[in-house]
Amino acid sequence: MKAMEKSTDSSFVSRRRLLTTGAAVGAGAVVGVSLDRALASTPETVVSLHGAERIAFHGKHQAGIATEPAAQVSFLAFDLADGSDKSTLVRLMRLTSNSAARLTQGDPALADTEPELARKPSRLTVTFGFGPRFIKLAGGVAPSWLKPLPSFSTDELQDQWSGGDFVVQVSAEDPVAVSHAVRVLSKDIRSFGTLRWRQDGFRHAASTVKTGTTMRNLFGQVDGTVNPIPGTKEFSAAVWADKGWWAGGTSLVLRRIAMDLDTWDPVSRLGREEAMGRRLSNGAPLTGTREHDEPDLEAKDALGLEVIAPYAHIRRAQTDDPTQVIFRRPYNYDIAPSGDSTSNSGLLFASFQADVDHQFVPIQQRLAELDMLNEWTTAIGSAVFVIPPGCEPGGFIGDSLLG
Amino acid sequence: MNVSRPFRLVATLALAASFVLAGCSDDQKSDKADHTHDQVEIHVSDAWVKAADSGMTAAFATLENDSEKALTITKVTSDASSDTQLHETVTAADHSSMMQEVKDGFTLEPDRMLMLEPGGNHIMLMDLKKPLLPGDEVTFTLHFDDGSAQDFTAVVKEFEGANESYESHGKKH
Ligand code: HEM
Numbered sequence: 001m002k003a004m005e006k007s008t009d010s011s012f013v014s015r016r017r018l019l020t021t022g023a024a025v026g027a028g029a030v031v032g033v034s035l036d037r038a039l040a041s042t043p044e045t046v047v048s049l050h051g052a053e054r055i056a057f058h059g060k061h062q063a064g065i066a067t068e069p070a071a072q073v074s075f076l077a078f079d080l081a082d083g084s085d086k087s088t089l090v091r092l093m094r095l096t097s098n099s100a101a102r103l104t105q106g107d108p109a110l111a112d113t114e115p116e117l118a119r120k121p122s123r124l125t126v127t128f129g130f131g132p133r134f135i136k137l138a139g140g141v142a143p144s145w146l147k148p149l150p151s152f153s154t155d156e157l158q159d160q161w162s163g164g165d166f167v168v169q170v171s172a173e174d175p176v177a178v179s180h181a182v183r184v185l186s187k188d189i190r191s192f193g194t195l196r197w198r199q200d201g202f203r204h205a206a207s208t209v210k211t212g213t214t215m216r217n218l219f220g221q222v223d224g225t226v227n228p229i230p231g232t233k234e235f236s237a238a239v240w241a242d243k244g245w246w247a248g249g250t251s252l253v254l255r256r257i258a259m260d261l262d263t264w265d266p267v268s269r270l271g272r273e274e275a276m277g278r279r280l281s282n283g284a285p286l287t288g289t290r291e292h293d294e295p296d297l298e299a300k301d302a303l304g305l306e307v308i309a310p311y312a313h314i315r316r317a318q319t320d321d322p323t324q325v326i327f328r329r330p331y332n333y334d335i336a337p338s339g340d341s342t343s344n345s346g347l348l349f350a351s352f353q354a355d356v357d358h359q360f361v362p363i364q365q366r367l368a369e370l371d372m373l374n375e376w377t378t379a380i381g382s383a384v385f386v387i388p389p390g391c392e393p394g395g396f397i398g399d400s401l402l403g
Numbered sequence: 404m405n406v407s408r409p410f411r412l413v414a415t416l417a418l419a420a421s422f423v424l425a426g427c428s429d430d431q432k433s434d435k436a437d438h439t440h441d442q443v444e445i446h447v448s449d450a451w452v453k454a455a456d457s458g459m460t461a462a463f464a465t466l467e468n469d470s471e472k473a474l475t476i477t478k479v480t481s482d483a484s485s486d487t488q489l490h491e492t493v494t495a496a497d498h499s500s501m502m503q504e505v506k507d508g509f510t511l512e513p514d515r516m517l518m519l520e521p522g523g524n525h526i527m528l529m530d531l532k533k534p535l536l537p538g539d540e541v542t543f544t545l546h547f548d549d550g551s552a553q554d555f556t557a558v559v560k561e562f563e564g565a566n567e568s569y570e571s572h573g574k575k576h
C-alpha cells in the first residue's frame with residue numbers, strides 16, 4: 001500500500017471543486033447539506049408509478065440481460081434431483097417458463113395462491129440458466145466453457161455460494177414483486193430439486209437516479225462506466241452466442257465478491273481513487289474530468305509516475321482486444337455481519353459474455369495477478385451457467401436443447 | 404360461478420392493454436389446442452390440473468362463451484382418466500363443503516365466463532391412468548349439447564391451496 005501514499009495532497013482542493021463535488025469533509029459537509037436542501041426544494045413535476053411497467057418475456061433473447069437493470073435482484077441456484085432426465089427437464093422448463101411469462105406480464109401464475117401480489121410486476125424479469133449437470137442430464141452438448149472457472153490466487157470460494165445445476169435470476173423494481181415471483185418459481189421447482197443458494201442484491205431504487213445513470217457500489221465507486229451498450233453491435237458481439245443450441249443466449253458468470261468495508265474505511269480518498277484509477281465524485285478517470293472521458297494510460301505526473309497507477313483496477317481490467325470484452329451487470333449485497341465485523345457487504349458480480357474462456361478468464365487472470373482492489377475484495381462464490389436463448393409464445397426456455 | 408358481462412369486458416380491456424404495452428403476444432391466455440374441433444365458441448384460458456400420483460384429482464380453467472347462444476357442457480373427457488366428471492362444491496349450513504357431480508352439465512350463457520377453480524366448480528378426474536407429474540400436459544375435450552366438441556390442454560401443477568383434498572373427499576361421491 002506504500003505506493004498509494006503519494007504526496008499529491010487532496011486536502012488543498014479549491015473551494016470551487018468542493019462545491020461541485022460536495023465532498024463530505026469539514027466545510028465541504030456544510031456545503032453538501034445546503035446543496036441537498038436546494039435540490040430537495042425543487043418541485044418534482046413528474047411522479048410516475050412503476051408498478052404496471054412490463055418487460056416482454058418472449059423474444060430472441062431472454063430478458064434480464066440487455067434490459068435496463070431493475071433495483072432488486074435474487075439469484076437462486078438449484079441442485080437437480082438424481083434420476084432427472086430429459087423429460088423431467090422439459091416439465092421443469094415448461095412449468096417455470098409458464099409462470100415467468102405470466103408473472104412478468106402482471107398475470108398471476110397458474111395455481112397462484114397470492115394472485116394479488118402478481119398485479120404490479122414493476123419491470124419484473126426472470127432469466128434461466130443451466131449448469132454443466134443440467135446439460136448432462138438432458139443428454140445435450142455443453143459449450144466448452146461451461147465448467148467452474150480456473151481457481152485464482154485471490155479466491156476464497158465457499159461451497160455455499162458456488163456452483164449449481166439450474167439458476168434463476170429474478171429482478172424487478174419492487175421487492176414485493178421479486179419475493180412473489182421467487183415464491184411461485186420455488187414452488188414450481190421444489191419437486192425437481194433443492195435450493196443450493198440464494199443471493200439477493202440491490203441497486204438504486206427506481207426514480208432515485210435518472211435511468212441510465214451508472215450505479216454506485218458500496219465502496220462508493222461509480223461502477224459500470226466502461227461496458228458494452230445494449231443494442232449496439234459491440235454488445236451483440238460480446239454477449240450473444242452465435243453457435244450451438246444456445247445461439248441467441250450467452251453465459252452468466254456470477255462471482256460473489258466480498259468488499260471489506262472495515263479495512264476500506266481507513267483508506268484516504270486519494271488512496272481509494274488511485275486503487276481504481278478513477279475519481280469517486282463522478283467516476284471520471286484520474287486523467288480526465290467527466291465519467292466517460294477516455295482514460296489516458298500513458299499520462300505521467302510531475303514525478304514521472306503514471307497518473308493511472310500500474311496496479312489500478314481499470315488499467316489491469318482494460319483490454320485492447322475488442323473480442324475480450326464482458327458485459328458487467330453487478331448488484332450490491334449487504335447482509336448481517338457475524339463475529340466482530342460491522343459489515344458483510346460486497347458485489348454480486350454478474351457478467352454476461354458469449355465465451356467465458358475467451359472473454360472473462362483472461363481479465364480475471366490479470367486482476368488476480370495484480371490489482372490494488374484485491375487488498376479489500378475477495379471472491380467468496382463462483383458459478384458459471386449457460387443462458388439459453390429466449391423462447392416464443394407456446395415454447396419454453398431451453399426448448400432448443402430439450403425440444 | 405358465472406361472472407357478468409361488465410367484469411368480462413374489463414378483463415378483456417386489460418388484456419388488450421397488456422398486449423400493447425408489452426409489445427408481446429399474450430400466449431398464455433389461449434391454449435394451443437383450442438381449435439381442434441370445428442365450431443369453437445368457448446375460449447379456454449388458465450387451464451391447469453392438480454398433480455397426483457394416483458386416484459383422483461381436479462382440473463381448473465376459465466371458460467368464456469364467445470358465441471351468440473347458450474352452450475351446455477354435457478361431458479368432459481380426458482386422456483388422463485377414463486372417468487372424468489363435472490363437479491360443483493356445495494357448502495352446508497355448518498360451513499362444511501362437499502363436492503358433487505353436476506349431472507346436467509354446466510350451461511354457459513352467451514358472453515359469460517365460467518370459472519373452474521379450487522373450492523368451486525371443477526373437472527374431476529377419477530381413477531388416473533398414470534401419475535400426473537408437475538409440468539405434464541393433459542388434454543381435455545369439452546362436449547356440448549349441440550354435439551360439438553372442443554379440446555384444450557392443461558398443465559399439471561403442484562397445489563396445496565384451499566385445503567383441497569380431492570382424494571379423500573372424492574370418495575364420498
Ligand atoms: C468487488 C470487486 C470489484 C469492484 C468493486 C469493481 C469496481 C470497478 C469499478 C469502480 C470500475 C470503474 C468504472 C467502470 O468502468 O465500471 C471497474 C471497471 C472494470 N472492472 Fe471491476 N470491479 C470489481 C471486480 C471486477 C472483476 C472480478 C472483473 C472481471 C473479472 C472486473 C472487470 C472490470 C472491467 C472489465 C472494467 C472496465 C475496465 C475498462 O476498460 O476501463 N471487475 N470495476
Ligand SMILES: [Cu+2]
Nearest residue numbers: 490502503527
Ligand atoms: Cu370433485
